[in-house]
Amino acid sequence: MEIHFKQANGGNYLPASRGKGDIQYLVIHFTANDGDTAQNNADYFAREDISTSAHYFVDENEVWQSVADHDIAWHCGTKGTYYHPYCRNANSIGIEMCSRLQDGKYYFRQGTIENAEALARMLMEKYGIGADHVVRHYDVTHKTCPAPYVESAAAWNAFKTGLTGEMDDMTADEVKRLIEQSRTVYGTVDAVPDWGRATVEKLVRNGWLKGEGDGKGLNLSEDLLRTLVINDRAGIYGE
Ligand SMILES: [Zn+2]
Known part of the structure; x- marks a missing residue:
């Protein structure tokens, strides 16, 4: 894959001479922007001196590198608590995925996911x-980062599956979360969260979703709601 390079501002990273063996983790982030590109981010981190950085930025079209693999980027440090026993800036590579925002929820375009997976597979092989x-x-x-993969354990598992073709072992936390999600049932239009409300209203308006009338008794599971919203975004239910 083609990787563009634009060196980050010297104030944003720590020069080092890491080699194979020193680089043990890949840390996935999201930019928490809506409509940014990998190049936008590379330009920004080259220009500004903000004591923060990542090695790579990925969008649906391109991959831009901002900090060399052998240097240490400042992407996952904290003055607070570390919840991972080993992964730190010093032994990891940070990959930022450009996000998009719809109905108050961040998501990744499919091309961004595929490019991030391809980059991750290349780095996994290399190191x-x-x-x-x-x-x-x-x-x-x-930190709620990357939001789309914190809010959905299933989406994170799908990303991991794209790295190896195998399902990663879920943590107990993730299993609990999945079970909770599968139990969530929206009984009325008003109970549907903002990100799905317009879709449900449209389906009720068109008579495709009935329940017990008056928008009650819908019994939509979280998974079904997600599927309906994805279909709606794809234009399957019309304007
Ligand atoms: Zn992050």
Whole structure:
């Protein structure tokens, strides 16, 4: 894969001479922006001196590198508590995925996911890193990053599956979360969260979703709601 390079401002990272063996983890982040590109981020971190950085930025079209692999980027440090016993800035590579925002929820475009997976697979191969050492920023400090993969354990597992073709072992936390999600049932239109409300209203309006009338008794599970919203975004239910 083609990787563009634009050196980050010297104030944003720590020059080092890490080699294979020193780099043990890949940490996945999201930019928490809406509509940014990998190049936008590389330009920004080259220009500004903000004591923060990541090695790579990925969007649906390109990959830009900002800090060399052998240097230490400041992407997962904290003055607070570390929840991961080993993963730190010093032994990891940070990958930022450009996000998009819809109905108050961040998501990744499919091309961004595929490019991030391809980059991760290349780095795993290069440094001998296993899929169990590909973690979310959340796993290191409990920051809600990358939000789409903190809010959905299933989406994170799908990303991990894309690295190896195998399902990663879920943590007890993630299993608990999945069970909770599968139990969530929205009984009325008003109970549906903002990100799904417009879709449900449209389906009720068109008579495709009935329940017991008056928008009650819908019994939509979280999973079904997600599927309906994805279909709606794809234009399946019309304007
Ligand atoms: Zn992060």
